[in-house]
Amino acid sequence: MLNFVISPSLKRFLSYVKPYRWSIIAATFCGLLKYNIPIIFPWIFKDVVDRLLSPSSYNIVKLHYTMLALIAIFAFWAVVTYLRSYLADRTSQRLIFDLRHELYVHLQRMSLSFYEKRRVGSVASRLLGDISVAQNFVGAAFTNTVMDASSLFLIAFLLFLMNYKLALVSIAIFPFYVFLNNLFKARIRKTSLLAREKMEEISGDVHEKLSGISIIQSYTREKSEEKKFFQDNREYLSYQLENVKHNAAAASVIGFLTSIAPVLVVWYGAVQVIHGHLTVGELTAFYAYLGMFYTPLNRLTELNILLANSQSAIERIFEVFNTSPEVVDHSAARETGPMKGEIEFSNVYFAYELSKIALKDINLRIPANSTVALVGPSGSGKSTFAKLIPRFYDVSAGTITIDGFNIRDLKLSYLRRKIATVPQDPILFSGTIYENIIFGKPNATREEVSLAALSANAHNFICKLPKGYQTEIGEDGLKLSGGQRQRVALARAFLKNAPILILDEATSSLDSEAENLIQQALKRLMQNRTTIIIAHRLSTIQSADIIVVFDGGRIIEVGSHQELLELYGLYHRLHEEQFHKMFIESVG
Numbered sequence: 001m002l003n004f005v006i007s008p009s010l011k012r013f014l015s016y017v018k019p020y021r022w023s024i025i026a027a028t029f030c031g032l033l034k035y036n037i038p039i040i041f042p043w044i045f046k047d048v049v050d051r052l053l054s055p056s057s058y059n060i061v062k063l064h065y066t067m068l069a070l071i072a073i074f075a076f077w078a079v080v081t082y083l084r085s086y087l088a089d090r091t092s093q094r095l096i097f098d099l100r101h102e103l104y105v106h107l108q109r110m111s112l113s114f115y116e117k118r119r120v121g122s123v124a125s126r127l128l129g130d131i132s133v134a135q136n137f138v139g140a141a142f143t144n145t146v147m148d149a150s151s152l153f154l155i156a157f158l159l160f161l162m163n164y165k166l167a168l169v170s171i172a173i174f175p176f177y178v179f180l181n182n183l184f185k186a187r188i189r190k191t192s193l194l195a196r197e198k199m200e201e202i203s204g205d206v207h208e209k210l211s212g213i214s215i216i217q218s219y220t221r222e223k224s225e226e227k228k229f230f231q232d233n234r235e236y237l238s239y240q241l242e243n244v245k246h247n248a249a250a251a252s253v254i255g256f257l258t259s260i261a262p263v264l265v266v267w268y269g270a271v272q273v274i275h276g277h278l279t280v281g282e283l284t285a286f287y288a289y290l291g292m293f294y295t296p297l298n299r300l301t302e303l304n305i306l307l308a309n310s311q312s313a314i315e316r317i318f319e320v321f322n323t324s325p326e327v328v329d330h331s332a333a334r335e336t337g338p339m340k341g342e343i344e345f346s347n348v349y350f351a352y353e354l355s356k357i358a359l360k361d362i363n364l365r366i367p368a369n370s371t372v373a374l375v376g377p378s379g380s381g382k383s384t385f386a387k388l389i390p391r392f393y394d395v396s397a398g399t400i401t402i403d404g405f406n407i408r409d410l411k412l413s414y415l416r417r418k419i420a421t422v423p424q425d426p427i428l429f430s431g432t433i434y435e436n437i438i439f440g441k442p443n444a445t446r447e448e449v450s451l452a453a454l455s456a457n458a459h460n461f462i463c464k465l466p467k468g469y470q471t472e473i474g475e476d477g478l479k480l481s482g483g484q485r486q487r488v489a490l491a492r493a494f495l496k497n498a499p500i501l502i503l504d505e506a507t508s509s510l511d512s513e514a515e516n517l518i519q520q521a522l523k524r525l526m527q528n529r530t531t532i533i534i535a536h537r538l539s540t541i542q543s544a545d546i547i548v549v550f551d552g553g554r555i556i557e558v559g560s561h562q563e564l565l566e567l568y569g570l571y572h573r574l575h576e577e578q579f580h581k582m583f584i585e586s587v588g
């Protein structure tokens with residue numbers, strides 16, 4: 001009935017279970033008592049009935065003692081029941097806690113490439129959903145199997161002990177029961193799986209479409225979206241209806257079998273009583289045991305599904321655990337004290353995938369405290385170049401040094417502490433504005449936070465908010481404008497005060513006042529540090545010390561604005577195009 005293989009993931013899962021083995025053994029032992037103690041009752045009931053029916057052996061004092069003893073036994077049963085549930089559930093909850101914690105720690109260390117290959121929702125579902133499903137493995141495999149198998153065995157033994165012919169009659173139904181039960185379960189499982197997969201697809205879709213509702217409305221796609229949802233929903237309905245059909249059939253067929261089993265017992269048993277081969281007490285006990293047979297039998301037949309589900313959850317969890325971060329510290333990685341910020345790329349090549357090289361033969365020296373602007377057509381490699389500096393990816397060939405040290409020889413935490421990144425569309429987390437700014441330096445004082453906000457031109461707008469720095473932002477809080485978000489992000493970078501700044505210029509255009517405030521803040525932020533700007537608008541970077549022009553993953557021009565214009569190359573062309581566009585926009 002049970003079929004599971006000990007895969008490497010399962011082995012690793014079991015290593016998490018190991019510290020709790022004594023609790024699991026104790027829970028299993030209590031479970032054995034919990035499920036087997038009640039089996040005493042029909043046996044005693046049989047004696048009581050038989051003695052009552054034969055007044056010669058009637059002993060009222062013995063009856064009282066027996067019943068009192070039974071109450072005491074059931075009081076003990078209550079204690080082991082408590083212990084069984086408490087120990088088993090406590091163990092599995094602690095196990096989930098350990099696993100979830102370790103998985104989260106592992107996820108935090110995973111390299112960017114890991115997240116780029118997966119949907120965040122699916123990673124989160126492993127952290128939250130799969131771990132809970134895996135928990136069943138402990139309950140089902142370790143405790144239920146032993147408990148249920150032992151009570152089945154004990155009941156069958158008692159039945160045969162009382163009357164082997166009646167025992168054979170009573171279990172004659174079970175092979176059919178197990179066969180039909182498995183048959184229906186397999187069908188129900190198949191349709192439930194299809195339904196669950198469909199629902200996953202639908203919820204992914206709904207999530208995506210509702211987040212992008214403005215696009216749907218502006219392209220007036222409501223009707224076609226409605227139609228697509230209707231089709232998906234109908235497909236889901238058809239799986240569910242199929243399921244309903246199987247469930248109903250299973251309830252009727254299985255119900256029929258479980259109802260006729262006692263009828264057969266009473267029928268054949270009554271004949272045996274009439275012929276004097278069986279006492280009434282024994283028949284009553286038979287009847288009661290038959291009822292007790294179904295609970296463990298049912299659970300054992302369901303165990304396969306439970307084990308299959310929890311095993312696939314375990315595989316999914318350990319698939320993440322078994323993926324190691326690509327970018328890691330080597331054993332001799334070190335910190336080197338204050339950083340000046342001179343960056344040098346030497347013969348750097350980089351490919352996200354083997355077949356496609358994103359950066360080719362990059363050689364560039366960026367002096368400390370200079371401002372370097374990266375320009376070039378979309379997809380030419382600017383962002384990739386910037387991502388290599390904090391080692392979000394490791395170079396495929398060549399070296400990158402900072403102050404003469406290969407960045408691979410520096411501790412990752414040290415390297416990243418020395419680099420502040422301001423992305424195009426800054427990410428602010430749910431929480432207060434204060435918490436968002438202090439993200440840049442968790443031990444900063446209030447004065448440092450306000451100073452950073454002042455430098456980022458954010459202090460004034462924050463003070464005007466109803467709760468100032470303590471205003472909640474994010475999903476349930478205040479929605480900040482694009483410009484305000486950027487200034488909060490700049491305040492974060494001011495607070496971090498790192499010697500290297502990587503700035504991905506925002507592409508979305510802001511009104512001129514917001515733009516001015518940001519430009520002023522940026523000028524301040526760029527002072528006295530090495531700044532790398534991924535530029536999308538050439539107008540803002542003319543004063544950069546070095547402009548680097550990328551095309552097709554190569555650096556094709558390097559120089560100041562004036563020098564590059566005089567080259568009449570790609571920069572000149574891009575510059576002409578942008579100014580032409582701006583001119584058309586301003587007159588049109």
Ligand SMILES: Nc1ncnc2c1ncn2[C@@H]1O[C@H](COP(=O)(O)OP(=O)(O)OP(=O)(O)O)[C@@H](O)[C@H]1O
Nearest residue numbers: 116352353358376377378379380381382383384385
């Ligand atoms: N995570 C990734 N996985 C695979 N390929 C990628 C990834 N990110 C970028 N690329 C590819 O690498 C090349 C360089 O992309 P990159 O983002 O560096 O260009 P870019 O110059 O910054 O472009 P843009 O100005 O549009 O942001 C492109 O061909 C792009 O398709």
